[in-house]
Amino acid sequence: MQLLAIDDLSMRFGGLTAINDLGFSVDQGEIRGLIGPNGAGKTTLFNVISGVYKPSKGSITFKGTEIGTMKPHRTARMGIVRTFQSITLFKNFSVLKNVMIGCHLNSNYSYWGALFNTAKTRSSEQENESRAREILEFMGLTQYVDDLAANLPHGHQRALGIAIAMAAEPELLMLDEPCTGMNPDETAEMVNLINKIRDRGVTILLIEHDMKVVMGICDKITVINFGTKIAEGTPAEIRKDELVHEAYLGSDFDAP
Numbered sequence: 340m341q342l343l344a345i346d347d348l349s350m351r352f353g354g355l356t357a358i359n360d361l362g363f364s365v366d367q368g369e370i371r372g373l374i375g376p377n378g379a380g381k382t383t384l385f386n387v388i389s390g391v392y393k394p395s396k397g398s399i400t401f402k403g404t405e406i407g408t409m410k411p412h413r414t415a416r417m418g419i420v421r422t423f424q425s426i427t428l429f430k431n432f433s434v435l436k437n438v439m440i441g442c443h444l445n446s447n448y449s450y451w452g453a454l455f456n457t458a459k460t461r462s463s464e465q466e467n468e469s470r471a472r473e474i475l476e477f478m479g480l481t482q483y484v485d486d487l488a489a490n491l492p493h494g495h496q497r498a499l500g501i502a503i504a505m506a507a508e509p510e511l512l513m514l515d516e517p518c519t520g521m522n523p524d525e526t527a528e529m530v531n532l533i534n535k536i537r538d539r540g541v542t543i544l545l546i547e548h549d550m551k552v553v554m555g556i557c558d559k560i561t562v563i564n565f566g567t568k569i570a571e572g573t574p575a576e577i578r579k580d581e582l583v584h585e586a587y588l589g590s591d592f593d594a595p
């Protein structure tokens with residue numbers, strides 16, 4: 340089943356066209372890779388899908404509903420959640436607190452209830468805590484629950500960023516370069532995590548420059564250059580594609 344469909348999409352910033360007549364669709368349950376050179380428009384696409392920018396032209400449908408004009412809080416409620424290229428955590432809060440903040444997006448928390456600390460709010464706070472603990476266990480972060488986010492090793496800070504995103508119960512999780520700056524062990528752990536998240540039924544759109552990762556876990560890959568799709572296919576097909584070779588892959592191309 341088709342989950343996300345991008346059609347004839349363009350995003351212009353003044354004279355610069357960051358996304359140019361882009362079209363592709365993602366099926367439910369896929370891990371879809373999104374690759375292309377620096378400045379190709381990958382992060383911009385995440386910003387447009389999540390509603391940070393309103394597209395200059397074209398349509399984005401999610402489960403059949405047009406979401407192109409929705410603001411980020413609405414796309415998040417629809418089930419579209421993204422992580423950022425740079426790490427964004429509440430560094431001086433505990434790991435647990437970070438995920439509990441993520442849970443708030445989804446809880447029936449009322450402003451007045453929170454202000455007066457009503458019984459209902461207290462119980463939803465407890466629900467949030469137990470959900471946050473479950474997510475942290477799933478993400479392999481249980482041993483760090485009480486640590487300050489700032490004190491986690493880099494790889495685990497990245498995993499925490501994804502744990503926060505998971506707290507919003509995404510149907511589509513968009514990961515912007517999750518493996519950047521990781522050592523090989525951290526990268527291998529991240530790959531396991533991404534697979535585990537997909538096995539839970541979450542569809543994944545993955546921007547990543549590490550070709551071993553992309554070729555290893557994606558069902559299909561969409562390649563963009565200057566905001567336009569230049570190729571799409573399985574990792575094996577993309578590996579053979581001449582245009583992709585020229586535009587992007589170069590020496591990384593032969594990575595196992």
Ligand SMILES: Nc1ncnc2c1ncn2[C@@H]1O[C@H](COP(=O)(O)OP(=O)(O)OP(=O)(O)O)[C@@H](O)[C@H]1O
Pocket residue numbers: 352355356357375376377378379380381382383384424
């Ligand atoms: N808010 C903005 N205002 C003006 N130009 C922007 C804005 N956001 C992005 N751009 C431009 O759009 C183009 C695409 O940028 P984008 O960040 O989407 O690339 P990317 O594919 O994510 O690259 P990278 O691999 O380096 O992260 C770039 O030329 C960038 O400078």
Ligand SMILES: [Mg+2]
Pocket residue numbers: 381382383424
């Ligand atoms: Mg980017």
